[in-house]
Amino acid sequence: MMGSVRFWGLAACTLLAAATVRPASALESELVATSHSSVRLVAPTASARAGEPFRLGISFTLKPGWHIYWQNPGESGEAPKLRWSLPPGIEAGPVEWPTPERIQTKSVVSFGFDGTPLLGTTLRPLGAFAPRAGQARVALRLNWLACEEDSCVPASAELALDVPITPEPPAPDPRWAPAFTLLDRQQPTRVGATIDERKDGKLALRLDASALGTNRTGARFAFFPREPGVVDEGEEAEITAARDHIEILLSRGANPPAVPSGFGGLLVVDVAGNERSYDVGAPRDEAARARIDVPAAAETRDDTPLATDLRPRIGATVAILFAFLGGLLLNLMPCVFPVLSLKVLAFVERAHGDARGVRSQGWAFASGVMVSFWLLAGALLAVRAGGAELGWGFQLQSPLFIALLAYLLFALALSLVGVFDVMPSLGGGFAGRAESRSGHAGSFWTGALATIVATPCTAPFMGPALGFALTQPPTVAMAVFSALGAGMAAPYVALAYFPSALRLLPKPGVWMERFRQLMAFPLFATVLWLASVFERQTDVTALMQLLTGLLVVAFALWLWGAPRRAIRRSLAATMAAIALAAVGFGLGISAASRAPAAVAENIAADGFWEPWSPARVEALRADGHGVFVNFTAAWCLTCKVNERAIFARSDVREVFARHRVVALEADWTNENADITNALASFGRDGVPLYVFYPAGLDGDPVLLPQVPTRQHLEAVFSGRG
DSSP states (O other), rough: HHHHHHHHHHHHHHHHHHSSSSSSSBOOOOOOSSEEEEEEEEBBBEEEEETEEEEEEEEEEEEETTBEEEEEETSSSSOOOEEEEEOOTOEEOOOOOOOOEEEEEEEEEEEESSOOOEEEEEEETTGGSSSSEEEEEEEEEEEEEEEESSSEEEEEEEEEEEEEEEOOOOOOOOTHHHHHHHHHHHEEEEEEEEEEEEETTTEEEEEEGGGGGGGGGEEEEEEESSTTTTTTTTTEEEEEEEEEEEEEEOOOOSSSOOOOTOOEEEEEEEEEEEEEEEEOOOOOOOOHHIIIIOTHHHHHHOOOGSSSSOOOOOOOOHHHHHHHHHHHHTTTTTTTHHHHHHHHHHHHHHTTOOHHHHHHHHHHHHHHHHHHHHHHHHHHHHHTTTTTOOOOGGGGGGGHHHHHHHHHHHHHHHHHEEEEEEEGGGGGGOOOOEEEEHHHHHHHHHHHHHHHHHTTTTOTTTHHHHHTTTTSOHHHHHHHHHHHHHHHHHHHHHHOOOOGGGGOOOOSSSHHHHHHHHHHHHHHHHHHHHHHHHHSSSSSHHHHHHHHHHHHHHHHHHHHHHHHHSOOHHHHHHHHHHHHHHHHHHHHHHHHHOOOOHHHHHHSSSEEEOOOOOOHHHHHTTTTTEEEEEEEEEOOOOHHIIIIIIIIHHHHHHHHTTTTEEEEEEEEEEEEHHHHHHHHHTOSSOOOOEEEEEEESOOEEEOOSSSHHHHHHHHTTTTTO
């Protein structure tokens, strides 16, 4: 009897749990909630079948009175921005939008959604790049703007979903499958149309009525233009339905841009409560089709028109070769010279002595370079795997890293001029102290320091190699980074084995001490450059705090070194030096915590450059201007040299003016996901990068070399390059 009671009690509990808990088969991410909306990743099936496309959706839940925006937000607002992080080789298809509504807020008309909108996409082919049985992790960085009548609130979310991969067909999820079915019914049918700009200022789209079917009795029409700003979104379209055609009349704004090739939009036809939608567009050429008909690339790359796939088609072997050559050339970059000069000085010191010692020092230096590249590459790959959009030189986007590097180089420079004698080991030892102080540790750390200060530069061949590496599995990416480090270290290993060239120099003597002191001044100059970068990333107050910290540290190091030179070191002097160094160091760390400055304010000081944005590129091209985009950063010395030596010249700027080319500056000094995505769309992962867009919306962008000449700019701007 007790067994029967226990059985029925267990059965009742099981049924109750089944009635109150959501289905175990539901495949959805954690819910991210804000004060006005919530969002999660969802799927219509419980798993994905290996080798087949997989549907995925972004489910919003909005509080009453709040709304989000369609791909064209209308007179105000901003469409959701999506940035996928997918397994290697997986691509996200176009964003599948539900049917939008006209949202009237005071005197502003927007296009968007309220309630519980679902945005969809298709990942393909999910199983081909995943285990036959296992999981594939799909992550999304999402930014959206939610608004009500009197306020708008931007929001962001990091969403992730572990999708089970099975060889069997996936089972539908009863919770989400109906929502995807509704979304499928709202996807538009492609319909061609003709376009005509009338003398009365109206824009007319005309399409064959037979494409919409025969039953249009009592139909209600609505039209949503796809391209923002081309027509007056606040005024509803005049739609006339005749027997054989339908005409859509749209009003143009006061200063309308040129109508893009293939202009169109979404036509919604409601017959007795049954809505159907049509993607209406005029004929277009192939370039326009890629830009307008397939918005997936822009959607998955933060809606930037730079998402055209211009990545170089290179394989792993070519990428490794390019990386090695780029590493060799990296030694010639201005940001690396101050530190590498120390290693050359150490070789000069040993060139007339023990050959075996020189070789071991060369290999120790190479080890420092290689280990540093491995650590840097590992950190970069790990952070990117977590969804962050970072690239080559990413650590220099941190004011804290800039401050730490400034302290390190400042201390090294003070050591070279003789303020104190702890740091010579980093330079390889000087004036007879190499054997006692330097050793292999000094050479190793010199290689590590050279790697750190090399990251602001991108040498020729490096761009395609790094762009390829960061789209590959970790093993391939690490091989490319290893080749980059090997290329950078190779000249010093070779010099260690063939030091005969250095033997042409005088034997070590007093001149070595003078040369050692001279090498401090490039380091002081580097510290000044780092201070200017720090000011761009923070503000003038933070810069003064950092400089004060450096001054205090300089006094502390002098106090530390003075007793050794003059009198026996006292405990009081040592403790005072340590305390002052801690105070000076703390001032710099505190200054680095200040909020980043608005880079656009710094750009505005130069009348030649304008701040970059994807919308500005499109607007200028539509207005008949060519557009030159300078992807740069304050910490990129190569960029700054080019800007002063090339783009600041009057004859170069005359070329820009004569060809009506507007210069835009995309400043990557601070982390900026839009710029990172734009660089990635060109297969690049660092700056400098120079891109020219011809006037009009049909021409493809052109990549220029890292050191463009006036003649090259002239040829590209005139269409001959």
